[in-house]
Amino acid sequence: MSEDGTLEAAQAALAAEHAAVYGYGVAGARVAADRRAEATAAHHAHRARRDALVRTVRDLGGEPVAAGPAYALPFAVPDAASAVRLAAVLEERVADVYSDLVRACEGPLRRSAADALREAAVRAVRWRGSGVPFPGLAERAADGSRTDGTGPGDKAAEAGAEAGPDAGPAGPAH
Secondary structure, X not given: OOHHHHHHHHHHHHXXXXXXXXXXXXXXXXXXXXXXXXXXXXXXXXXXXHXXXXXXXXXXXXXXXXXXXXXXXXXXXXXXXXXXXXXXXXXXXXXXXXXXXXXXXXXXXXXXXXXXHHHHHHHHHHHHOOOOOOOOOHHHOOOOOOOOOOOOOOHHHHHHHOOOOOOOOOOOOO
């Protein structure tokens, strides 16, 4: 793939990491105490990946995409159960963009993207309690559903969709 394609995929991964850092700020505030350390660790992991991607984008000759002041959440997050569901969705979305970055690049960046994809997939399984056959490849879901709240038959997403796409608090990005 061209260097422009690599830069575009790296920018998309950076944008997803910005959103994940924000989302974990929301999820971490509402997750049950017994999972708070897990949310904190994920938040720190996404901050580290975000910072590494800022350097990567610069190394590729781009200007890193800035974090937004707030992000629309895929559903309302009023309680611990919805916080866990949000964490799983965040990880699945991050896995999706890292899958694109893996396809777009070579060498050490590809290895780093593959590691990030694996880490996000593992965290998604821990949050959701189950996995998918091809993490990061929504088009490969066996039943055609998506786990990010946009596919048919996603019961968790259907329950949260009633609140609207941008329900939930909008605080400052982290």
